[in-house]
Amino acid sequence: MPMGHTATDQAGSGGLTATEHRLANGLRVVLSEDHLTPVAAVCLWYDVGSRHEVKGRTGLAHLFEHLMFQGSAQVKGNGHFELVQGAGGSLNGTTSFERTNYFETMPAHQLELALWLEADRMGSLLTALDDESMENQRDVVKNERRQRYDNVPYGTAFEKLTALAYPEGHPYHHTPIGSMADLDAATLEDARQFFRTYYAPNNAVLSVVGDIDPEQTLAWIEKYFGSIPSHDGKPAPRDGSLPDVIGEQLREIVEEEVPARALMAAYRLPEDGTRACDAVDLALTVLGGGESSRLYNRLVRRDRTAVAAGFGLLRLAGAPSLGWLDVKTSGDVEVPVIEAAIDEELARFAEQGPTPEEMERAQAQLEREWLDRLGTVAGRADELCRYAVLFGDPQLALTAVQRVLDVTAEEVQEVAKSRLRPDNRAVLVYEPVAPEGEDTEEAAAVAGTDENEEAAK
Amino acid sequence: MTELATMDFHPQPQPGDAKPWAFPAPERGRLDNGVTVLRCHRPGQQVVAVEVLLDAPLEAEPAGLDGVATIMARAFSEGTDKHSAEEFAAELERCGATLDAHADHPGVRLSLEVPASRLPKGLGLLADALRAPAFADSEVERLVRNRLDEIPHELANPSRRAAKELSKELFPASSRMSRPRQGTEETVAGIDSAAVRAFYERHVRPATATAVVVGDLTGVDLDELLGDTLGAWTGSSAQPRPIPPVVADDRGRVVIVDRPGAVQTQLLIGRIGPDRHDRVWPAQVLGTYCLGGTLTSRLDRVLREEKGYTYGVRSFGQVLRSAPDGTGAAMLAISGSVDTPNTGPALDDLWKVLRTLAAEGLTDAERDVAVQNLVGVAPLKYETAAAVAGTLADQVEQHLPDHYQADLYRQLAATGTVEATAAVVSAFPVDRLVTVLVGDAAQIKAPVEALGIGEVTVVTAE
Numbered sequence: 001m002p003m004g005h006t007a008t009d010q011a012g013s014g015g016l017t018a019t020e021h022r023l024a025n026g027l028r029v030v031l032s033e034d035h036l037t038p039v040a041a042v043c044l045w046y047d048v049g050s051r052h053e054v055k056g057r058t059g060l061a062h063l064f065e066h067l068m069f070q071g072s073a074q075v076k077g078n079g080h081f082e083l084v085q086g087a088g089g090s091l092n093g094t095t096s097f098e099r100t101n102y103f104e105t106m107p108a109h110q111l112e113l114a115l116w117l118e119a120d121r122m123g124s125l126l127t128a129l130d131d132e133s134m135e136n137q138r139d140v141v142k143n144e145r146r147q148r149y150d151n152v153p154y155g156t157a158f159e160k161l162t163a164l165a166y167p168e169g170h171p172y173h174h175t176p177i178g179s180m181a182d183l184d185a186a187t188l189e190d191a192r193q194f195f196r197t198y199y200a201p202n203n204a205v206l207s208v209v210g211d212i213d214p215e216q217t218l219a220w221i222e223k224y225f226g227s228i229p230s231h232d233g234k235p236a237p238r239d240g241s242l243p244d245v246i247g248e249q250l251r252e253i254v255e256e257e258v259p260a261r262a263l264m265a266a267y268r269l270p271e272d273g274t275r276a277c278d279a280v281d282l283a284l285t286v287l288g289g290g291e292s293s294r295l296y297n298r299l300v301r302r303d304r305t306a307v308a309a310g311f312g313l314l315r316l317a318g319a320p321s322l323g324w325l326d327v328k329t330s331g332d333v334e335v336p337v338i339e340a341a342i343d344e345e346l347a348r349f350a351e352q353g354p355t356p357e358e359m360e361r362a363q364a365q366l367e368r369e370w371l372d373r374l375g376t377v378a379g380r381a382d383e384l385c386r387y388a389v390l391f392g393d394p395q396l397a398l399t400a401v402q403r404v405l406d407v408t409a410e411e412v413q414e415v416a417k418s419r420l421r422p423d424n425r426a427v428l429v430y431e432p433v434a435p436e437g438e439d440t441e442e443a444a445a446v447a448g449t450d451e452n453e454e455a456a457k
Numbered sequence: 458m459t460e461l462a463t464m465d466f467h468p469q470p471q472p473g474d475a476k477p478w479a480f481p482a483p484e485r486g487r488l489d490n491g492v493t494v495l496r497c498h499r500p501g502q503q504v505v506a507v508e509v510l511l512d513a514p515l516e517a518e519p520a521g522l523d524g525v526a527t528i529m530a531r532a533f534s535e536g537t538d539k540h541s542a543e544e545f546a547a548e549l550e551r552c553g554a555t556l557d558a559h560a561d562h563p564g565v566r567l568s569l570e571v572p573a574s575r576l577p578k579g580l581g582l583l584a585d586a587l588r589a590p591a592f593a594d595s596e597v598e599r600l601v602r603n604r605l606d607e608i609p610h611e612l613a614n615p616s617r618r619a620a621k622e623l624s625k626e627l628f629p630a631s632s633r634m635s636r637p638r639q640g641t642e643e644t645v646a647g648i649d650s651a652a653v654r655a656f657y658e659r660h661v662r663p664a665t666a667t668a669v670v671v672g673d674l675t676g677v678d679l680d681e682l683l684g685d686t687l688g689a690w691t692g693s694s695a696q697p698r699p700i701p702p703v704v705a706d707d708r709g710r711v712v713i714v715d716r717p718g719a720v721q722t723q724l725l726i727g728r729i730g731p732d733r734h735d736r737v738w739p740a741q742v743l744g745t746y747c748l749g750g751t752l753t754s755r756l757d758r759v760l761r762e763e764k765g766y767t768y769g770v771r772s773f774g775q776v777l778r779s780a781p782d783g784t785g786a787a788m789l790a791i792s793g794s795v796d797t798p799n800t801g802p803a804l805d806d807l808w809k810v811l812r813t814l815a816a817e818g819l820t821d822a823e824r825d826v827a828v829q830n831l832v833g834v835a836p837l838k839y840e841t842a843a844a845v846a847g848t849l850a851d852q853v854e855q856h857l858p859d860h861y862q863a864d865l866y867r868q869l870a871a872t873g874t875v876e877a878t879a880a881v882v883s884a885f886p887v888d889r890l891v892t893v894l895v896g897d898a899a900q901i902k903a904p905v906e907a908l909g910i911g912e913v914t915v916v917t918a919e
Contacts, residue, residue, distance in 0.1 A: 036501040038476035039836050074466060078762060081753045086826040087472065088833010105837045109473035116470050123464035139765025143721070147768045147794045151721040153613045211476070220470075227465040259609035291534075292546035301543060304599060307606035330606045361550045368553030371504050371572055376840050 016374070018207075018384055018394050021218060025230040026202025029221055030384045030394045032209040034377060038108040040210035043381035044118050045389045047205075048198035049098040050178070051171035051237050051318060059178015060186055062095035063141050064194050068102065069093070070133035073124035080117055087113055095176045098318055099389055105378045108211040112220050115208075119224035122204070125195055134188045142184075145177050153258045157428055158324075164250045164426035165266040165322060171238045172319045202230040205388040210377035240319030242268065245419065250426040255433050260307070260328050262430040263335050263342075267323035269419055272315035273391050278404045279411040280419060284311040284323050285362035286354045286412070287345065287420075292361060294345050295327075303341060305333040317390040323420070335429050346420045353413030363405050370401040478836040480863040483669070483849055488688045491664035495849050495859065496679055497671040499842050505576050505672030506846035507569040507583060509687075510854055513660035514564050514778070516633040516701060522652055523633070524604065524640020526560035529592075529653045529661075531600050533558050533567060536591035537582075545582065554579040556586070561638060562778045563854045565661075570843055573673050577682055584686035587666070590657065597650040604645050612919045615716070615723035615794065615895045622714050622893045622916070623725050623790075627705040634703065634777065662692030669849045672842040703777060703786035705729040707889045710911035715898040716918050722800040722896030724770075726807075727790035730884050732776045733855055734783035737880050739868040741774055741789075744881025746827045747819050748772045748810075749791060755810050756791070766795045766803040774884070779855035789884045797897055801904025804892075808910055811887050818878040827877070832866050 021029040050061050071077050084091045089106040091114075104114040149155040159175045166172040206225070208217050246268050270276035288295045288311025299306035307328045314322040327338055354362070373379040374397075383397040483495040518525050534549070534556050536542040549556055552575035558567040567586070571579030611617040621637055628635035639645075668687055670679065707728035731737050749756040749772030756770045770793030779785030795803040839845050852861050887910075894901060898915045906913045 034501075037836055037840055038478055039840065074469065078753050078758075081751070082826065083469075085751060085753065085830040088829055088835075088837075090834055090837055107475060107478075107833055107836060109475045110833075112470040113472065116467065119464075120466075124466075136762065136765045140761055140768060143766065143794070143796055144768040146721045146796060151615060151719060151723075151794065153610070224467060227463075229463055257613075259613040260606070290546070290550050292543060292550050297543055300603070301599065304602065307603055307610075328606075328610070330602065357547070357551070361547060364553035365550055368504070368555075368572060371553075375502065375504055 016380065016398055018398065019214065020394060023201065023222060023226055025226065025228055026200075027221075027225050027228075028205045028388055029218065030205065030207040030388055031212065031214045031217060032207070032380060032384060033212060033214060034209065034380075035211045037377075038211050039105060039377055040108045040111040040208060040212050041103065041105045041377035041381040042111070042114040042118065043101060043103045043207045043209075043378070043385050045205045045385035046100045046198060047203045047389050048100055049096050050174065050176040051097050051240060052198065053174070053178075056182060057186060057190060058174045058182040059141070059176070060182070060190060060194055061100055062176045062178065063137060063183060063186055064191055065093045065095045065100050066137040066141055067129060067133055067191055068121055068125065070137065071128040072121040073127045074120050075117060075128075080121070083113060083117060089114065097172050097176060097316060101382065101385065103378060103382065111208070111212060111217065115220050115224050118206070119228065122199060122201065122225065123228040125199065126192055129188070129191065129195075131188055134191060138183060138186065142180060145180065145183070149177060154262060154430065157262075157264050157430075160252060160254065161264060161266040161324065161426055161428050162322070164252055164428070165246070165268060166242070166319065170242070170319070171240050172316070197234055200231050200234070201225060201228050202232070203234055205385045205394075207381040207384040207388070207394070209381040209384065237318060242320055244268070245421065245424040246426070247423060249422050251429070252427070253429045253431060255431050258430050258432045261333070261335055261432060262329065263325070263327045263338050264428040264430075265325040265425045267325070267420055267425045269313070269321040269323045270415065271319070272317045272321055275403070275407065275411065276415050277315060277321055279407045279415040280321070280323065281313050281366060281404065282354070282359070282362045282407055283349070283412045283416045283420065284313050285365055286358045287311055287349060288325065289362065289365055294349065295342065298341055298345055299327065299338065304330060305338055305341065306330055343422060346416070350413065350417040350420060353416070354409050356409070359409050359412070366404045367401050370404075480835065480839065480848075480866065481845055482863065483859050485859060488663070488683060490688060490690055490692070491694065492687050492690070493667040493853075494683060495667065495669045495853065496674070497845060497849065498674045499671055499845060500673055500675070502672045502842040503573050504570050504842060505573050505670065505674070506841075506843040507571075507580065508669040508846045508850035509567040509583065509587065510667045510850055511565040511567075511661050512665035512698060513560070513656070514698065515560060515562050515638060517660055517698065518633070518656070519652070521644060522648055523636055523644040525648050525652050525656045526565055527639040528597060528600050528604065528645070528648050529656050530558035530560045530565045530567070532592050532597055532653055533586040533590055535596040535600065536593055537585040538589035538591065539585055542591070542593070542596050545586075549579070549582055552578045554582070556583065562634060566850065566854075568843075573677070576677060577686075580682060580686040584690060587661070587687070588690040592650050592654050592657070594650045597648070597653050601645055601648050604639065605642060608642055608645070609919070615719070615721070616725070616792070618714055618918065619723045619725035619792070619893045619895045622712055622895070623727050623891060626710075626712055626891050626893065627707065627727065627729065629704065629706070632704070662695055663687070663690045664692060664694045665697065667850075667853045669846045669853070671846040671849065700778065700780040700784070702784045703729060705786070707891055708911070709888045709890055711892040711894065711905055711913040713898045713902060713905070713913060713915045714893065714895040714918050715915055716895055717897055717899065719797060719895070719897045721794040721796050722894050722901055723794045724804070725790060725792045725893045726890050727788055728890055729777065729786040730774065730789040732779045732785040732787045733857055733861065734779055734785060739865060740872050740876040740880035741884050742831065743824065743827050743869060743872050743877040744819065745772050745774050745789070745884060746831060747823045747877065748814065748881050748885065750827070755814065756807065759806050759810055760793075760795070760803055764799070764803070764806065766799045766806075767793050769793055770807070772885070776851075776855055779857070781856040785855070791885070797900050800894070800896060800901040801908065804905060804910065805908055808887055808908065811885055814878070815882045815887070819874050819881070821874050824874040824877055828869055828872070831869050835866060
């Protein structure tokens with residue numbers, strides 16, 4: 001069996017190391033030295049994401065993330081942005097299903113400023129948070145939603161697929177952007193309560209990576225974060241576990257003003273952190289990653305029925321991961337033609353498994369993705385936080401590539417056979433309507449009775 | 458009610474001593490076949506970046522065949538004399554490499570990224586693609602069809618649609634710049650493998666090509682490696698092509714591309730101005746950053762952080778094409794999207810920001826923060842090999858010296874508030890801006906007309 005093909009002597013980690021520390025208030029700290037470039041990345045993951053939101057308040061975690069940039073006790077207004085950028089740094093924050101992260105990449109000699117800023121808002125955001133910020137950022141986030149989802153073709157596809165793939169009431173049923181109605185409904189008190197519940201040192205991991213003096217860095221962290229009180233009122237997120245397979249083919253037809261027909265699907269896949277998840281990552285890469293994949297070769301090169309075809313993997317730790325298929329049709333090709341070809345390819349793959357060449361290619365591609373991610377201090381800081389928050393061990397970030405390279409072809413075939421099946425997916429079909437069409441509402445036809453329709457082909 | 462924090466507060470820390478950093482200086486050389494080579498060793502960068510520039514600009518495309526440079530660029534990765542299209546893609550992916558190619562006004566560019574240990578293999582494939590592309594009939598035909606399928610997707614995308622309309626408005630119909638870079642449905646449909654090969658034979662040769670190689674080159678004998686790969690490419694000599702001057706009509710006016718029912722209006726406001734050959738460039742970079750480089754710049758301070766009309770509006774300068782004699786130009790533009798009901802008020806505020814800037818100028822504090830950011834982020838921005846290679850390739854493409862970027866940082870630091878103000882005010886004069894709005898004309902036309910920022914015309918979206 002191929003034991004993996006490594007591009008570097010020490011696959012991916014490149015000899016990197018990380019040390020772990022914990023302050024008395026529960027803040028976990030991960031440090032990693034790298035003196036090649038005079039820069040330092042600060043990354044702070046709070047263990048809160050959209051999965052922690054409650055009914056009627058979708059989008060709150062992300063709206064709250066915006067409020068974290070609106071000032072705190074010692075930082076006025078947009079001071080966080082101004083000070084970091086004025087120091088030659090770059091910064092941002094993002095919100096996903098499972099976490100909210102904040103990060104600054106600084107010239108090494110400005111590291112202390114970033115730590116001071118993060119500590120100030122962790123400990124004192126509510127002394128500055130007011131209605132004006134809340135109303136302004138509510139409008140900004142609603143415009144973010146319009147720009148990224150509502151005003152672009154297929155923009156809400158991911159939201160629709162997620163809602164299909166994770167049942168009503170499931171913590172991952174809605175995406176982090178939330179609904180317009182819920183964004184409108186959120187109150188300042190909601191935001192305050194959110195902060196009091198989730199923004200505590202014992203609910204966060206701080207990583208600092210780059211051209212740093214670890215002893216000095218740890219002393220600064222103790223100085224600025226050490227006095228922030230911990231608290232334990234955080235409710236456990238709702239259970240995200242689901243059966244291994246959906247058990248039926250879910251389906252929604254969307255009639256919208258889009259440029260072409262499209263077939264998208266979400267497969268329910270193994271949770272992140274498992275060997276089966278790495279195996280399915282390889283399976284999806286063989287099937288739909290890059291331009292030598294089975295689906296690309298079949299649909300784009302040979303049948304010429306699609307303009308683009310690919311698979312992506314959204315790794316999730318607190319619920320099944322999601323394999324996302326996206327195919328845009330060519331010319332007048334109808335969706336059933338595409339769907340039949342995909343089912344055929346997936347069935348063949350489950351039957352035969354990957355060839356040794358396919359395994360080699362898929363592992364080389366995933367290894368390259370890791371080299372890219374670990375190639376910057378910011379990328380490394382984020383991965384260390386990810387493994388610390390989601391799996392309790394940042395060191396796993398440095399061995400992640402090796403785990404992907406250790407997966408065997410049999411394991412890839414096994415996971416494809418058990419998961420990449422028509423009765424384990426939610427399908428979204430786009431049918432374009434003319435701009436003049438008055439009725440642009442979606443015809444939601446969630447199936448459950450006709451699962452054999454596709455499987456029969 | 459606010460609440461009191463219970464942590465210990467400390468004063469804002471002062472920075473330590475800055476460590477020296479300079480934009481890397483490449484080493485320049487030439488292969489026997491005439492390929493110019495720039496190389497740069499970046500320790501620790503395990504993914505090596507290779508950029509190849511070809512002197513095959515869009516204005517060299519034959520009349521009626523807009524898009525042939527794009528199809529050629531894409532066809533480079535669709536098979537060679539050694540591999541079929543499918544095999545070529547598989548071989549690239551087998552070494553964890555990615556190869557992108559695209560055609561733009563200055564020329565065609567190929568970008569290879571490959572783990573250092575597999576550089577020989579990656580460079581070999583890149584060299585095969587340049588030296589002996591297959592350009593098989595069936596593959597070119599597929600790329601053409603694929604490109605035709607992409608066009609409706611681009612037209613449906615508000616920002617792409619806005620860019621297309623602005624080019625059409627700004628540049629004379631006779632200029633290649635007025636038309637879509639990747640061609641239209643009519644022109645792309647006429648492209649076949651013979652046209653692609655003819656374009657290749659006419660414009661692609663080692664003598665006018667440049668390769669930039671950046672990454673951790675420890676233990677790599679790059680001369681030998683390049684000799685065995687790109688060095689095996691042969692071709693005739695050629696004179697560099699003359700570069701046509703860039704002209705544009707920036708009379709203030711507004712074009713609405715009608716998208717009934719759109720919940721936002723995409724705005725793109727632009728004109729052309731000086732490129733990097735002009736002494737004003739550093740001041741223009743600085744002033745443009747102060748106007749709309751980030752969310753604490755003047756535009757977002759009002760449009761986003763005060764009014765909430767947008768997720769973000771940016772101003773920028775992007776070189777279109779440069780010439781050694783300085784006759785090139787950059788696109789100077791402001792872009793973003795605002796919600797439909799606030800389109801009029803947002804544009805009103807945007808123009809107020811520009812008028813206030815012209816009347817009162819930038820402050821020293823704004824200038825200082827901008828310089829600190831633009832200069833300070835350099836080590837972060839150029840952490841990866843790909844970022845360094847991209848900038849080195851831009852410099853070559855724009856006929857700038859190899860030390861241009863390093864000089865630019867020194868010039869930025871020496872640029873004062875008055876110069877930055879003058880540059881940005883002259884870059885964005887309120888009466889010489891072409892405004893393209895992609896949005897719901899029925900809702901936005903009247904409020905926009907009322908602003909008096911120019912005549913308003915409406916065109917129907919496809």
